[in-house]
Amino acid sequence: MLELAAELLGRALRGVPFVTATVTSVAGSAPRQPGSSLVVDADGAVLGNVSGGCVDAAVHDACQQMLAGDRTPRVLRFGYSDAEAIGVGLTCGGTIELILRHHDPAAEPWLEPALADVTQDRPVAVVTVVRGPDTHLGRVIVVRPDRPGAGTLGDERLDQVAEAHATAFLHTGQTGTAEIGLADSYCREPMTLLVETSTPAPRLLVFGAIDHAAALARIATFLGYRVTVCDARATFAAPERFPGADVVVDWPHRYLQSEAEADRLDGRTVICVLTHDPKFDLPLLASALRMPVAYVGAMGSRRTHDERLTRLREAGLTDRELDRLHSPIGLDLGARTPQETALSIAAEIVAHRHAGTGVPLRTGVPIHHGSTTARPVVDAVGVPVSP
Known part of the structure; x- marks a missing residue:
């Protein structure tokens, strides 16, 4: 739902009810990930999708039925089978599970502030019970890392564990599910929580x-990154050369350390060193490789890379720290121009973020990393299932 926050905020402000069908789990080659939503509002408008087209029509019908009738949260599951693949099955061979929820802005005071947080680039998580006892299905709690949250899952201890899971998801900027078992003593039946997060870019x-x-x-x-370009040479660091990016004139290592001290770097931060000059590269990399960031890459030939490693070892970096360095930076795309080289660097960043291999998909590698193997037939294709 949060991916459609800008559009939904206007509806919430006008008091327009709507139904969300949100992906809660996927298996196999399902094309959309948890948190993806299809929305139908009371005026009949449709936003988003949950399958890239395979089952969106059936989900749209279910949303319209909820708008017109029973507003109780419900679960839908769609999958692949030879019999139904041409009907409402997922022709790609995966399975998806969704939760349908009716939202009335007048009855959900948490809704408009949560959507506003997303549009104003403030971190927020919306936690929903998507599998569990009927009395809890669809309950929502909103978690904010630096401000009061809202809502309840029906029990103070359950709220606390939900907040803990949401905080962890917010730290990584990911959306996903968390399982709460009977052994946790927070509930009488196992529950699955969908944690939808929105964090600054x-x-x-x-x-x-x-x-x-x-x-x-x-x-x-x-790709959705907030970009900063830094160079100590004011002549080259002209803002007009880098539209859409922040431009800083400073020594690279000094700027990086100032950002770290200000806590503006986190586990999603990407650092690309393109200076290709030892007096800039070496002190910069010595700092970057010791920081808890997502990716550190450096441009240069293999000879430059080998010399750089020697100098960094002499500066005291360990083999474990040096193993974090992506150098020469980028994937082998046969790039020649700056634009092609930039594409190869971006491709490696994406592959590293999602544990991709970088090899052609026609070789048979999984298309959707992190998905489990799909079952040939699900229990009920396109039919509501009990939580």
Whole structure:
């Protein structure tokens, strides 16, 4: 739902009810991930999708039925089978499970503030019970890391454990599910919580104001990163060369350390060192490789890389720290131009983020990493199932 916050906020402000069908789990080649939503509002407008087209029509019908009738939260499961693949089955061979919820802004005071948080780039998590006892299904709690939350799952201890899970998801900027078992003593029946998060855009720091940096800044912005370009040479670090990026004139290692001290770096931050100059690269990498960031890459030939490793070892870096360095930076795409090189760097960043292999999909590697193997037939295709 949060991915459609900008559109839904307007409806919440006008008091327009709507139904969300939100993906809660996927298996196999299901095309959309948990948190993806299809929305139908009381005026008949449709937003988003949950399958890329395979079962969206059936989900749309279910949403309309909820708008017109029983508003009790319900679960839908769709999958693949030879008999139903041409009907409402997932032709790609995966399975998805969704929860349908009716939202009335007048009855849900948490809704409008949570959607506003997303549109104003403030971190927020919406936790929903998507599997469990009927008395709890669809209950919501909103968690904010630095401000009061809202809502309840029906029990103070359950709220506390939900807040703990939400905080962990917010730290990584991910959306997913958390299982609460009987052994946890928080509930009488096992529960599954869907944790939808929205966090400020992850940062990508590019050091070296060269043409490759300008191309990388454009691609990274398209991918949703907040980009900063830093160079000690004011002549090259001209803002007009890097539209959409913040431009800083400073020594790279000094700027990086100032950002770390200000706690503006986190586990999603990407650092790309394109300066290709030892007096900038070495002190910068010595700092970056010791920071808890997502990715550190450096441009240079293999000879430059080997010399750089020697110098960094002499500076006291361990083999474990040096193993974090992606150098020469990028995937082998046969890139020649700055734009192609930027694409190869961005491709490696995406592959690293999602544990991709970088090899052609036609070789048979899984298309959707992290998915479990799909069952040939699910218990009930497109039929509500009991939680």
